Amino acid sequence: MRSISLILILILVLVADFGALAQREKRKKGGEPVSKAVRASETEAVFTEGEKFFILEDYSKALLYFLRAYEIDPENAAIAYKIAEVLVKSNKDEDLIRATTYIEQALRLEKKNKYYYLLASNIYNSQGMFAKSAQALETMIKEVPYTEEYLYELASIYLFDKKEAEALKAYSRAESILGINEASSLQKQRIYLDQGKLDEAIREGEKLIEAFPDEERYVLALAETLSQSKQTARAIIYLEKYMKENPTSSAGKMLLGGLYRDSGNEEKSRSIVTELFNDPKSSLNSKLIMLGTYNATLAQARASGKPDSNLEAFVLSIYNKLEQTDP
Template sequence: MNKPYSKILAFLFAFLFAFSTNISAQKKKKEKNTLNEKQQVEFTSKYIEANKQKLLGNYQLAEALYASCLEIDPQSAACYFDLANIYLYQNELDKAISFAQVAAIRNTENVWYKIFLAKLYQNKGLLANSAEIIEDILKKSDQYVDLYYDLASLYIAIGKNKEALAVLNEIEKKVGISEQISLEKERIYTQQGDFEKSISEIEKLIETFPYDSRYYGLLAEVYVSQNKLDKAGEMYQKLLEKDPNNGMAHIAVADYYRIINQKDNMISHLKIAFASSDVEVDMKVQMLASFYTVSEQSEELKKNAYELLQILIETHPNEPKVHTINADYLVRDKRYEEAKNEFQIVTKTVKDKYVIWEQLLLIEGELNDYKSQYNDSKEAMSYFPEQPLLFLFNGMAAMELKMYSEAIESLNSGLAFVYEKNLKANFLTYLGESYHKINEHQKSDETFDKLLEIDVNNLHVLNNYSYYLSIRGEKLEKAEEMSKTCVEKEPSNHTYIDTYAWVLFKLEKYKDAKLLIEKAIFHGGDKNAVIVEHFGDILFKIGEKEKAVAEWKKAKDLGGNTNTLLEKINSENYIENVEVN
């Protein structure tokens, strides 16, 4: 802005604050124009250019031009009004109000200046000031019907309900009975506890608009709020008589039956509503989400929920959120196969909802459906390339499918996005197992060591790692320490006890190994072919050959079928097991 104009406006703004505090003392009519012809021409030229720049959005230039106009004619209400508009555009609300105040005083006959000022007061939150201006306008002329609505709203906002009702009644005289006015009056009467007048307003709507069934529902709601349930029931009956196919009406009636504890009737009306296309699918889904916990209370309610879900699917078969809510119920009730099918329907069309993919992959893991888990996780990874869980699911599935190289690749890739300790431990567990499966023992050991640095008490890994070392006959002292920790933590776990016994066996501590393997057998190991075979191996080493052969035969009967076991039985001799994996 040019500095001379900036000074002028700064002076004007300072003047306006003093000016606006003494509004009542100002002249109430427009000042006479005292410009000579030359001044008038100059003023008009600059004013037209200012309006042009304002329309073009060049507010600084327009502001300077209006200021120049005010140098010529300080009494110009139009310039003050236009400057107020510019300040409003620039979010300078206080300046806009000050200039609008002057515009309204300079030209008291211009209603639009006053309306503009009233709107500015509303923006500032000065609702009483706004109401005062509108009151003044309506006292002088009642032709501005919209202002009556504004005034009523302002009265309601500042808590002047009596005045608001008077204005609403005035509007009703002018435009007749309308839903907007009657419902606003009904709300005020209800707030005041005057239910008779509240009911009267809705009855007036029913009488005026007899074919609009909604008002019966509104009246029923008022009766429910007053606990006049019989009258509410009558109104709901009339509502359905008027509009039996209105889905929203059946929603309202269902809620009424919920209130009076008639669950069968509630469900019946909900079924009609769920089959209706005029009830939005989002509302139906939200209702089922609310019903989720309630439906667990009894088998009957659970049955009702699935009936509603079936209707919902039949009514909206191509809506993903419908299949999603159905899947949520199925997961809750451990109907995983059906839930998987529902989530797969969703992922055919909805690719960008990560939580859906995660749910699907969790269920596939629960079902041991590793082929589907592998394929679906691979697809999901293409949409969410930095979500580590997807890489974990893919690596786990690949490992279960004996695709160890693919598992290693996915797990190593996913580790780049892992920052949480427990999740990292899971990645390293499966990565170490995958390396073990392809006999990359050095990498396997290094991976397990990294894992134990962040999760020193991971008993699953401590057990497996020590067992793998014992099978290979490597680092047996380390294996003994890790295995001992497992048994100390879980002294009744036959798997951990067996591993500890086997490590001692490899260390040729046969008597100690026998004590431990007998303990493993006692704690349930007698049903495990590998543990029973180990028992036989230990017995053989301490010279109890016949008992050893008997245990090997038991192991075979339990499903043991390795070549090494069969050779032991046939030769009645201990043979080192070379089948590491």
């Protein structure tokens, strides 16, 4: 009975709403003027009904009410925005095109609402219109205070649009306003590496290390970047300095040992690897990774018909140490 009562109440509310609209249309057709207050009241009533259905995720009904509200007041930015928001839910190409029209109307009427710009950017992105999406965010950041955090999103859009120079500018603007950020610095580093600008890429890594001196991963990441860029000697310098200040770093020892091997300094490599395996506090994971690397090298040597007895003896020795420190 209670559910039936609720349904009857809802029907009565809807009938009342449509009855009011019918009366308005009747007055309009008869030449009777409609006051601004009446128009505003009717718009609010219809818009509120649309919001109810939007919350209930009944988007088709919500759209009907929002469109009706728009007929009453086509100069209302909030209504145009809600129509666009509903249309986006369908993910249909034709609805995205319609949504574009309404969100652009909303922005013509109201230039200080960040949510309008964000929806516009999303709609443009969905249609592959990255230039317009970026422009929406650029305008928002200019017009709406305290929206600088969206510079990171702006940079990402520029990257999608293959505009690395603009992305770098956006990241740098964000950095100047919001401070050094891991995500933006690493992204800038990748862009510079793609452009073959190694010094600029290294500088980005150094900035992270300077800003966050206690973050080991930034030092290791920079050393790996240098190594991958055929700058092993420079990578070793960074790591040796770091290891003097952080002599117990298992990850640092493992990477430095590998870099020594890559540079042909087998003696130093084995020395630091032995130190790593002698220390029971060193990470077991680091030891296992290093042991796996050596085993792969031994297997490759055997497969080529050139077994290395010296290396085999060394690997056996560190394996024995592992059994003692991590039984």
